[in-house]
Amino acid sequence: MSVAPRHVGLSAPWLDEREEELVVEVLRSGRLSLGPWIDRFEEEFAATVGAPFAAAVSSGTAGLHLLCAIAGIEPGDEVITSPYSFVASANCAVYEGAVPVFADIDPRTLNLDPAAVEAAITQRTKAIVAVDIFGYPSEMDELQAIAERHGLTLIDDSCEALGARYKGHPLGAQGQDAVWAFYPNKQITTGEGGVVTTWSEETWKLLKSLRNQGRADGGGWLDHARLGWNYRIDDIRAAIGIGQLEKLDRILAGRNEVAGRYAELLGDVDGLVLPCLNDDDHERSWFVYVVELPAGTDREAVIRVLEERGIGTARYLPCIHLQSYMRERYGFAEGLCPIAEDKSSRTLALPFHARLAADDQAFVAETLRHALGQ
Numbered sequence: 001m002s003v004a005p006r007h008v009g010l011s012a013p014w015l016d017e018r019e020e021e022l023v024v025e026v027l028r029s030g031r032l033s034l035g036p037w038i039d040r041f042e043e044e045f046a047a048t049v050g051a052p053f054a055a056a057v058s059s060g061t062a063g064l065h066l067l068c069a070i071a072g073i074e075p076g077d078e079v080i081t082s083p084y085s086f087v088a089s090a091n092c093a094v095y096e097g098a099v100p101v102f103a104d105i106d107p108r109t110l111n112l113d114p115a116a117v118e119a120a121i122t123q124r125t126k127a128i129v130a131v132d133i134f135g136y137p138s139e140m141d142e143l144q145a146i147a148e149r150h151g152l153t154l155i156d157d158s159c160e161a162l163g164a165r166y167k168g169h170p171l172g173a174q175g176q177d178a179v180w181a182f183y184p185n186k187q188i189t190t191g192e193g194g195v196v197t198t199w200s201e202e203t204w205k206l207l208k209s210l211r212n213q214g215r216a217d218g219g220g221w222l223d224h225a226r227l228g229w230n231y232r233i234d235d236i237r238a239a240i241g242i243g244q245l246e247k248l249d250r251i252l253a254g255r256n257e258v259a260g261r262y263a264e265l266l267g268d269v270d271g272l273v274l275p276c277l278n279d280d281d282h283e284r285s286w287f288v289y290v291v292e293l294p295a296g297t298d299r300e301a302v303i304r305v306l307e308e309r310g311i312g313t314a315r316y317l318p319c320i321h322l323q324s325y326m327r328e329r330y331g332f333a334e335g336l337c338p339i340a341e342d343k344s345s346r347t348l349a350l351p352f353h354a355r356l357a358a359d360d361q362a363f364v365a366e367t368l369r370h371a372l373g374q
């Protein structure tokens, strides 16, 4: 029986008159960059994640790169990260000449397994880039203890996790340097953009210099104290970010509700593994809704059925070490991270955003059941 397709997109930002109003205010002010909106966005963002300092940047990738540069990562160093992440989690270290080292993940949380991280440490290891994948907080205490024990820098790639909580506090409040990203599929968006939060005033000052072509603290416009980049955000995007933060609670509540509805709709599908649940220490901020298809399922066939009915999907996430440029550059191959590779071959993102309609979700669930022959 053929079913009429309907368009159910993979993600959608939540923008309204408030962001329009704020953007118009910036345009009328004439201060489009290096203006007061950036300071305001940074202050509000820092308060949201419970960190003392925040520096806004042009993207999450830029923020990760700046933290790698500040960590003093050099050619020949090794940086441990998760294979089950977006490429930027590894690229940030590669930009500074480091070799990415992939430690395997925990099969339940899909985040770095601290034991695998510790086992991957060598004399050349300089840093760990943890990733709070799909908004689920990493094992922050364990990772911080490992970093301290071995004298390593810990960077938290929290690009997907704004609003997550760890041991009762917002993720970002545990003393770590963390990076947040605002591409339009994220919890909040500025179009493109990111923020680095830190507990170190020195790091914060360096971030502000490095994102702005290495300009000297308090120096003149053409006074450059160090090699930097143009990783600035502008006031228009900062203003959109302020509007987004104002509605963050509503966005997160909407995402919780949509995730809860998927759990009800899909909870009894045979063999389908749903995203792991919160426990006492970890509270997810819903970024995407990624399910693990039953073993032996032809994922491409499932995707075809969903797409034929107008449903957006994505193969979240391909393993970073198996991307062609990584294979060519470092000789990585299958078998390096068996858990990540297995998950990566079976996971699939379903349409997900704060205002996804209940009947669209029901349509997605019914189509997925059909595609799985159930």
Ligand SMILES: Cc1ncc(COP(=O)(O)O)c(C=O)c1O
Pocket (backbone or CB within 6 Å): 058, 059, 060, 061, 062, 085, 086, 088, 089, 131, 157, 159, 160, 181, 182, 183, 192, 193, 194
């Ligand atoms: C885990 C992770 N790290 C880093 C990034 C990079 O952020 P951006 O796209 O803003 O550079 C993303 C965004 O997609 C991400 O999901």
